[in-house]
Amino acid sequence: MSTTTNYHAGPDAVSTTKSRYRRVAKARGNFELWSWVFMRGSGVLLLVLVFGHLFVNLMLGKGIHAIDFAFVGQKWSNPFWQVWDTLMLWLAELHGFNGVRTIINDYTEKDRTRWILKGLLVASALLVMVLGTLVIFTFDPCLDPHSTLSVCSR
Numbered sequence: 001m002s003t004t005t006n007y008h009a010g011p012d013a014v015s016t017t018k019s020r021y022r023r024v025a026k027a028r029g030n031f032e033l034w035s036w037v038f039m040r041g042s043g044v045l046l047l048v049l050v051f052g053h054l055f056v057n058l059m060l061g062k063g064i065h066a067i068d069f070a071f072v073g074q075k076w077s078n079p080f081w082q083v084w085d086t087l088m089l090w091l092a093e094l095h096g097f098n099g100v101r102t103i104i105n106d107y108t109e110k111d112r113t114r115w116i117l118k119g120l121l122v123a124s125a126l127l128v129m130v131l132g133t134l135v136i137f138t139f140d141p142c143l144d145p146h147s148t149l150s151v152c153s154r
Contacts, residue, residue: 035102073141077141090129093132
């Protein structure tokens with residue numbers, strides 16, 4: 001490797017280095033850029049969703065003392081709240097998934113370890129999203145035929 005330096009150049013001069021290794025530019029897509037943009041957008045949207053969730057659940061009505069099985073049953077009988085809570089679940093899960101994926105990329109040294117950790121991460125994220133979505137959309141507070149909940153009086 002040979003290095004040439006111009007000693008008469010200013011303080012911002014960069015020495016030119018010729019390497020015997022030929023570097024090939026990788027054709028990388030914009031996945032990491034869009035991942036970064038998603039984190040910012042989902043973070044802002046999550047703030048709106050979470051604070052809206054907290055406001056409705058804690059400030060309106062009787063506060064924390066009103067949150068029970070009947071409250072959840074009443075809330076999830078409305079399609080608006082089903083979509084709201086599903087969107088909050090999915091965004092939070094994908095936001096966290098993306099953050100942990102970035103940490104795995106930054107701190108794992110071996111490719112095998114990285115693939116194993118990412119595989120476990122994908123499996124756990126899918127499990128939480130699928131089960132959470134199923135619970136939100138299939139929740140039936142009136143499963144018991146003797147239920148006295150107000151949402152069950154048809």
